[in-house]
Amino acid sequence: MAKLRPEDLDKITERMKKVMSLREGSGRAKITIHMGTCGISAGARKIMSAVIECVSELDTGDIIITSSGCAGLCSKEPMMTVELEGQAPVKYIDLTEEKVNKIFTEHVMGGKIVADYALAIGSEQAL
Amino acid sequence: MKKSRMHLMLCAGTGCVSNGSFRIKADLEQELGKHELQDEIAVVMTGCNGFCAQGPVMVVQPDNIFYQLLSEKDIPHLVEEHFLKGRPVKRLMYTPSLEKAPVPKMSEIDFFEKQRLIALRNRGMIDPEKIEEAIARGGYRALARALTSMTSQEIIQTVKDSGLRGRGGAGFPTGRKWESAASHHSKEKYIICNADEGDPGAFMDRSIIESDPHSVLEGMAIAGKAVGAGQGYIYIRTEYPLALQRLNLAIKQAMEYGLLGHDILGTGFDFDISVFRGAGAFVCGESSALRASIQGDPPEPFSKQVHATEKGLWEKPTVLNNVETLAIVPEIIKRGAGWFSQIGTETSKGTKVFALVGKVRNTGLVEVPMGITLREIIFDIGGGMENGKAFKAVQTGGPSGGCIPASLLDLPIDYERLTEVGSMMGSGGMIVMDEDNCMVDVARYFLEFLRSESCGKCTACREGVDAMYRIVTDICDGKGNQGDIQLLEELSQAVKDGSLCQLGATASNPVLSTLRYFKDEYETHINEQRCPAGVCRALITYTIDAEKCNACLLCVKNCPQQAISGEKGKPQTIDQEKCIKCGVCRDVCRSEAVTVQ
Numbered sequence: 001m002a003k004l005r006p007e008d009l010d011k012i013t014e015r016m017k018k019v020m021s022l023r024e025g026s027g028r029a030k031i032t033i034h035m036g037t038c039g040i041s042a043g044a045r046k047i048m049s050a051v052i053e054c055v056s057e058l059d060t061g062d063i064i065i066t067s068s069g070c071a072g073l074c075s076k077e078p079m080m081t082v083e084l085e086g087q088a089p090v091k092y093i094d095l096t097e098e099k100v101n102k103i104f105t106e107h108v109m110g111g112k113i114v115a116d117y118a119l120a121i122g123s124e125q126a127l
Numbered sequence: 128m129k130k131s132r133m134h135l136m137l138c139a140g141t142g143c144v145s146n147g148s149f150r151i152k153a154d155l156e157q158e159l160g161k162h163e164l165q166d167e168i169a170v171v172m173t174g175c176n177g178f179c180a181q182g183p184v185m186v187v188q189p190d191n192i193f194y195q196l197l198s199e200k201d202i203p204h205l206v207e208e209h210f211l212k213g214r215p216v217k218r219l220m221y222t223p224s225l226e227k228a229p230v231p232k233m234s235e236i237d238f239f240e241k242q243r244l245i246a247l248r249n250r251g252m253i254d255p256e257k258i259e260e261a262i263a264r265g266g267y268r269a270l271a272r273a274l275t276s277m278t279s280q281e282i283i284q285t286v287k288d289s290g291l292r293g294r295g296g297a298g299f300p301t302g303r304k305w306e307s308a309a310s311h312h313s314k315e316k317y318i319i320c321n322a323d324e325g326d327p328g329a330f331m332d333r334s335i336i337e338s339d340p341h342s343v344l345e346g347m348a349i350a351g352k353a354v355g356a357g358q359g360y361i362y363i364r365t366e367y368p369l370a371l372q373r374l375n376l377a378i379k380q381a382m383e384y385g386l387l388g389h390d391i392l393g394t395g396f397d398f399d400i401s402v403f404r405g406a407g408a409f410v411c412g413e414s415s416a417l418r419a420s421i422q423g424d425p426p427e428p429f430s431k432q433v434h435a436t437e438k439g440l441w442e443k444p445t446v447l448n449n450v451e452t453l454a455i456v457p458e459i460i461k462r463g464a465g466w467f468s469q470i471g472t473e474t475s476k477g478t479k480v481f482a483l484v485g486k487v488r489n490t491g492l493v494e495v496p497m498g499i500t501l502r503e504i505i506f507d508i509g510g511g512m513e514n515g516k517a518f519k520a521v522q523t524g525g526p527s528g529g530c531i532p533a534s535l536l537d538l539p540i541d542y543e544r545l546t547e548v549g550s551m552m553g554s555g556g557m558i559v560m561d562e563d564n565c566m567v568d569v570a571r572y573f574l575e576f577l578r579s580e581s582c583g584k585c586t587a588c589r590e591g592v593d594a595m596y597r598i599v600t601d602i603c604d605g606k607g608n609q610g611d612i613q614l615l616e617e618l619s620q621a622v623k624d625g626s627l628c629q630l631g632a633t634a635s636n637p638v639l640s641t642l643r644y645f646k647d648e649y650e651t652h653i654n655e656q657r658c659p660a661g662v663c664r665a666l667i668t669y670t671i672d673a674e675k676c677n678a679c680l681l682c683v684k685n686c687p688q689q690a691i692s693g694e695k696g697k698p699q700t701i702d703q704e705k706c707i708k709c710g711v712c713r714d715v716c717r718s719e720a721v722t723v724q
Contacts, residue, residue: 003385005393006271009262016263022189023134023252030189035213048132052167056130064189065132067213 017061028062029108031055032081032089036070042077043095050097051080054104063108076119082107091119131169133210136186136251140175140337141330141369143182147199148172151183154199158206168210174338174373176251178238179491181221186233186251193233194219223510238489241508243470245478246294246454247494249339255373258380261341267386269457273349274394277460279309282353286456288464290476295321295412295449296527296553297629298475298542301456304446307436308354311444316356318347319440319447322363322370323417325409326525327576329556331480332450334492336363336370339454340377344387344400346453349460351398354446359400362417364407374402409526409580413628414447416582427584428628449554451480471497475541479552485521485559486513495540502536505559516561520644524553526573526580527633529640530566549640551633565662566645567652571599573637577630587625591618592634599638605665607653612642661723664708668724671712673698675720682712682721
């Protein structure tokens with residue numbers, strides 16, 4: 001292991017932030033995948049993997065991925081909710097991996113809601 | 128690297144480990160694997176979370192959901208429901224009382240809400256066995272600043288201005304200690320970290336080392352720079368295997384990164400740390416005995432006419448600081464003296480970690496600002512008394528401290544106030560007692576501890592404490608005499624005057640403080656041959672209330688002496704000749720028919 005210089009502490013912090021930021025519980029964006037039984041049978045696991053793939057590729061430390069139970073709209077699963085800091089949450093329905101990629105690029109990174117896939121703006125009361 | 132979406136911060140402090148957290152880890156990993164979640168969800172073993180009463184505990188991030196009292200059988204359900212399907216399991220959450228709803232988020236649990244973390248800033252947030260995680264939470268930044276842009280004088284001035292005082296017990300100003308050691312010229316100087324935590328019920332130093340060992344190493348290196356020392360020792364007891372293991376690993380990792388050892392951070396400053404394992408003698412927590420122990424001499428205190436900061440270890444200038452003190456130092460260097468000194472009271476700045484134990488609902492480790500009242504700690508954070516019993520006293524400061532009664536519950540805590548009421552800060556042990564505790568028995572317990580831990584060097588302590596122990600034991604056995612109380616008071620003073628070290632000088636505190644606030648209990652024992660709390664066996668009798676007894680015979684089955692008998696279906700009676708007063712009958716009785724007098 002190389003001996004550190006003072007500036008290396010920042011580099012380690014930057015590298016570790018990607019792993020550790022989720023422990024702070026807040027981020028610039030929060031993506032919730034609905035993982036009820038209905039969601040899973042409609043393919044929510046694949047959607048989860050696709051989201052993790054997108055976030056890992058981009059490697060920023062400020063996106064939180066989480067899961068929640070059934071959102072009550074079982075026929076529209078798989079679903080996910082995207083919430084940018086300071087903005088209302090947006091629910092996306094009938095997702096596929098391609099749709100996830102588009103939502104990720106345009107909404108999560110670009111800040112522009114993908115209206116074609118969105119159900120509504122707003123969210124049910126969390127626990 | 129694929130990103131995890133969820134971290135399961137499972138507590139691996141000693142308390143939770145002994146309740147099986149490593150078994151839970153294995154089960155979690157197995158269940159996660161079953162659902163193919165192992166790449167999405169990481170299990171992180173952290174240091175002590177603090178809420179030891181509810182262990183094993185786990186915090187699920189990023190949602191900050193707190194799970195408690197986990198057992199292996201809960202894991203399959205928990206993994207499937209929460210980690211796979213996103214439905215948190217209420218059954219495993221903290222519930223303040225039967226009438227209230229479970230509290231999912233850790234930050235909203237009353238036990239955590241009032242705490243302010245400085246020494247414990249990284250608890251539950253990092254894996255203590257990974258130095259990178261400590262660095263990512265700000266570790267070693269203060270050292271970098273101290274080495275690159277501060278003079279020794281500036282470091283000392285910052286610590287002085289912060290008002291930091293020693294957290295090991297006596298509360299000596301840390302900055303002044305450093306200043307004194309810095310002023311003496313010597314090629315060799317030493318920094319000693321005192322991790323010989325010995326007070327019954329105190330475990331804050333162990334927990335700091337277990338949850339964030341790097342904070343202590345960093346504090347020691349900063350102290351080294353401030354006073355011009357190149358060598359540090361950590362004196363830690365062998366009974367702390369987990370802390371020792373993490374400490375040794377932390378030193379190894381810090382050496383590899385060049386954060387300890389030769390030419391730290393390329394600044395030309397050298398500082399080495401060695402771990403010295405103590406054998407668990409209480410007296411070794413006393414500074415001069417500790418130094419003697421490191422030097423290979425018998426661990427006995429000696430006269431401190433010359434300060435250790437002038438001639439300490441191996442006759443060289445030495446700074447000895449407690450674990451908690453050193454863990455706080457980096458935060459002061461990083462955030463400034465002004466930030467620290469605005470927390471706390473006029474004379475006691477910052478926060479203090481307390482080990483809250485005894486008859487309180489939420490036992491565990493709490494860090495609170497100085498000046499908080501005992502009531503806030505015991506009733507708000509601690510959740511009040513266990514089983515709805517009445518609060519009687521809180522014992523602070525370990526065997527050198529004293530018992531504080533209910534009338535002083537609103538006392539704001541700082542060094543001076545605790546001393547004024549006959550106790551002391553000590554290392555921060557806080558043992559809560561209820562109406563079922565006999566204060567004479569409590570004094571006897573501490574005297575017994577001190578009697579076996581006295582090193583024996585000073586006659587006053589060796590013989591005096593033993594004499595006090597025998598008198599108090601006699602009182603508990605119903606053999607107390609008129610004049611015993613006065614004799615105890617005289618002996619207390621003699622032990623105080625005739626002892627060299629603080630252990631002897633404060634050994635009478637448990638007796639004096641119980642005499643000060645609970646003299647009536649001593650008198651009842653002596654004059655009426657009665658123990659009001661129903662603890663001292665020689666003075667109590669167990670009887671069965673015939674009206675309440677429903678003849679379930681549970682007591683009959685459980686009595687080890689077969690002292691309980693009676694007709695079938697009728698109230699039972701206890702044969703006082705056979706009864707050994709173990710109290711089992713009272714513990715097992717469901718109709719509260721067994722009374723003690």
